[in-house]
Amino acid sequence: MSDPAATSPAAGPAVPAGKVALNLLFVNGQRKDGWIFDPEATLDSVTGRIMAEWPSDLTVEKPVAQAQIRLLLRGRFLEGPGSLAAHKLTPGEATVVHVVIKAHEPAAAAPADSPKPAAREVSPNKCCTIM
Numbered sequence: 001m002s003d004p005a006a007t008s009p010a011a012g013p014a015v016p017a018g019k020v021a022l023n024l025l026f027v028n029g030q031r032k033d034g035w036i037f038d039p040e041a042t043l044d045s046v047t048g049r050i051m052a053e054w055p056s057d058l059t060v061e062k063p064v065a066q067a068q069i070r071l072l073l074r075g076r077f078l079e080g081p082g083s084l085a086a087h088k089l090t091p092g093e094a095t096v097v098h099v100v101i102k103a104h105e106p107a108a109a110a111p112a113d114s115p116k117p118a119a120r121e122v123s124p125n126k127c128c129t130i131m
Contacts, residue, residue: 020084021094024050026060027101033094039085043071043078050099064104072098 015021016036023033032055037046047069054062063069071078073095078087089095 015092015094018091020089020091022046022089023094023096024099025096026058026099028060030058030060032058037084039089039091040083042081042083043087044081046084047071060099060101063101068102068104070100070102072100 018039020037020039020041021033022035022037023031024035025031035049037049044066047066050069051063051066073087073089077100078097085091
């Protein structure tokens with residue numbers, strides 16, 4: 001009798017030896033499986049590929065910048081310059097990571113050399129009572 005897990009759709013495709021498979025789970029519950037990476041791929045290259053190959057059928061809005069994409073693994077954000085292997089993702093296995101999109105913060109409109117607004121002056125006949 002065959003192993004039901006080997007043929008079930010939930011098992012997903014086999015992960016190539018020496019590669020890391022990421023199954024992306026988005027905040028709305030949509031899932032995209034089978035993103036294959038080299039274990040030495042950096043987080044920057046992973047988020048760059050996610051940005052470049054953003055699935056068109058997602059109902060999650062595509063981020064404006066790559067820096068907005070955050071990956072969450074086992075309750076912790078994956079951060080820093082390390083590789084997938086450095087973050088303990090095991091080659092030959094598929095790992096579910098949550099994809100979180102940070103809010104976009106628009107760049108400041110005022111140039112750096114513009115004068116800063118003057119501090120508000122307080123009239124000498126006004127007072128403040130702190131209780």
